[in-house]
Amino acid sequence: MARSWKWVLSLVVLVAAIMIEISFLRDGITRNIEAVLEAGRSGSPASTSAPALPPVVPVEPPAAGPVTGVDLRAVNRCAPNAACGVRLQVVVAPRAEPQTVTWAFQVVDRCTEARSTVPGGTVTVPAEGDRADAVVTVTLPKGDALAVLAVTQQPAIAASAPLLVPADADCGSPVAEPSR
Structure with a gap:
């Protein structure tokens, strides 16, 4: 019984800490999750009314010398x-x-x-x-x-x-x- 209250207290403190973090950082957490999920996606489909822009060609090579x-x-x-x-x-x-x-x-x-x-x-x-x-x-x-x-x-x-x-x-x- 002496150890049980320590476990219960630990769980209560952990749950309280998580609830406080979520309540204060809810918008930040949501934005970060959305940013991670959107990373690497091609985005919205291109509009058919505007012509596609030509690719930008670098005037220098991607590698040279060292x-x-x-x-x-x-x-x-x-x-x-x-x-x-x-x-x-x-x-x-x-x-x-x-x-x-x-x-x-x-x-x-x-x-x-x-x-x-x-x-x-x-x-x-x-x-x-x-x-x-x-x-x-x-x-x-x-x-x-x-x-x-x-x-x-x-x-x-x-x-x-x-x-x-x-x-x-x-x-x-x-x-x-x-x-x-």
């Missing part, structure tokens, strides 16, 4: 004309000495195909290291459909696949002429 890969992902939802948090990972061939990785961001307006460069940063990969990771903020210009690419300048020039902002964008519908 850079074996460049990966760019949004940390959270990004929108045009706002700051966008991104995670950049540059995979390099390990070397005996430290390697400096520098990059910039190339922003492409998918509607006009205009390209602009946004400053990036620099990070050092330690000796025998195989990657550089950075979480940074990119300020995006106005636009209906943008693409962001990370382009390394050092130790070699390579580019990531485009990050589409927003992913399901179109260039809007043309403005109709007033009828006469």
Whole structure:
């Protein structure tokens, strides 16, 4: 009997802690579960009224020299004309000495195909290291459909696949002429 009350007390405390957490974090838990379930899905079907945008072709290769890969992902939802948090990972061939990785961001307006460069940063990969990771903020210009690419300048020039902002964008519908 002496041990039973300890077990019961432990279960009561555990249930109370879970109930308090759920009551305070209900919205956060729901958003996190939805984000996990939606990750990797293609999203809503494309609209049939707007033509599909052509793919953004990087002007640089995906790998070159000691850079074996460049990966760019949004940390959270990004929108045009706002700051966008991104995670950049540059995979390099390990070397005996430290390697400096520098990059910039190339922003492409998918509607006009205009390209602009946004400053990036620099990070050092330690000796025998195989990657550089950075979480940074990119300020995006106005636009209906943008693409962001990370382009390394050092130790070699390579580019990531485009990050589409927003992913399901179109260039809007043309403005109709007033009828006469």
